[in-house]
Amino acid sequence: MFEITVQAEFCAAHTITINKHEEPIHGHNWRVTAAVTADRLDHDGLLCDFHLVERELQAIIAPFINNNLNDIHPFTSLNPTAEHVAMHIGDQLAEKLDGHLANNARVTRVSITEAPGCVATYHR
Numbered sequence: 001m002f003e004i005t006v007q008a009e010f011c012a013a014h015t016i017t018i019n020k021h022e023e024p025i026h027g028h029n030w031r032v033t034a035a036v037t038a039d040r041l042d043h044d045g046l047l048c049d050f051h052l053v054e055r056e057l058q059a060i061i062a063p064f065i066n067n068n069l070n071d072i073h074p075f076t077s078l079n080p081t082a083e084h085v086a087m088h089i090g091d092q093l094a095e096k097l098d099g100h101l102a103n104n105a106r107v108t109r110v111s112i113t114e115a116p117g118c119v120a121t122y123h124r
Contacts, residue, residue, distance in 0.1 A: 003037045006053040014069040014080040031113035038105035047105045056096040082120035086112040090122045
């Protein structure tokens with residue numbers, strides 16, 4: 001089994017609702033780790049070019065940078081929890097990379113670190 005990971009960071013604010021109670025707006029230095037996994041490599045010996053994954057990941061998080069996640073789709077109607085942010089990024093990344101990965105490779109997980117020691121992971 002082979003896996004590559006790509007990391008990115010962005011600063012953004014959010015407010016989430018927990019048990020019908022809305023937290024005050026606050027910011028984080030969000031850290032994203034995306035993993036692509038396969039049990040075999042392509043003819044070049046790759047799962048995928050790191051640079052392609054980096055570019056697509058940066059394009060996905062670009063609207064979040066220095067903004068309030070609550071004002072950005074899909075979080076205008078979806079509670080912007082770390083779990084939902086990880087799911088959104090993971091699904092978007094998989095859609096963008098489809099067709100660019102080795103035959104059996106796929107985006108398998110995205111982890112979001114909201115604060116040191118606080119990590120939410122979405123497994124696709």
